[in-house]
Amino acid sequence: MNFLSAFRASTRPEAQWFKVGLASSFPDLGVDEEDTHTLAHTRTCNTDTAPGCKVFHIPKDDPSSGNEVPIPENEAAGDMTDQVLVFKRKGTFHAIDHQCPHSSFPLSQGLPFDIEDFGIVLSAGITCPKHGWSFDLFSGRADRGNYKLKVWEVQLRDAANDASDKEVWVRRKQRIG
Secondary structure, eight states, rough: GGGGGGGGGOSGGGGOOEEOOOGGSSSOOOOSSTEEEEESEEEEEEEEEEEEEEEEEEEESOOGGEEEEEOOOOSSSOOTTTTEEEEETTTEEEEEBBBBBOOOBBBSSSEEEEEEEEEEEEEEEEOOOTTOEETTTTOOOOTTTTBBOOBBBEEEOOOOOOTTOOEEEEEOOOOOO
């Protein structure tokens, strides 16, 4: 019996990392306290404008075939299975399922916010605009009900061609055991 098998790299397809772009291609949301727009709203990013988030379809059985998909402008988003929403807020990258676990609404239309207690920031969250439910961006827990938003792992790696930039990689969180 090999006791170290739990520490080996997983060979499951969903354990593969997927590159979603350079860190410099994501606007940093929440830096401007006046910014009360949805994630999908276009903002200034370096010298260009870009949506505040990116959406990718990353199939569970073959993550290498993933691709960026257009951000839906309303609730007619279609099938959001295997879609991940990636954005940067106050210097931290987040990757979550694009689909609200409660109402299947696209969270790219959601509003990010700080979770505070007496003015002290404890965490960050996102509010789904369809029913107003909120989810913690780190744990995925809902503010009501027993719903949980799937949170993806994010990793920043040195960019191959630019020492001053980082590549953003995501994958589904791995179950232990």
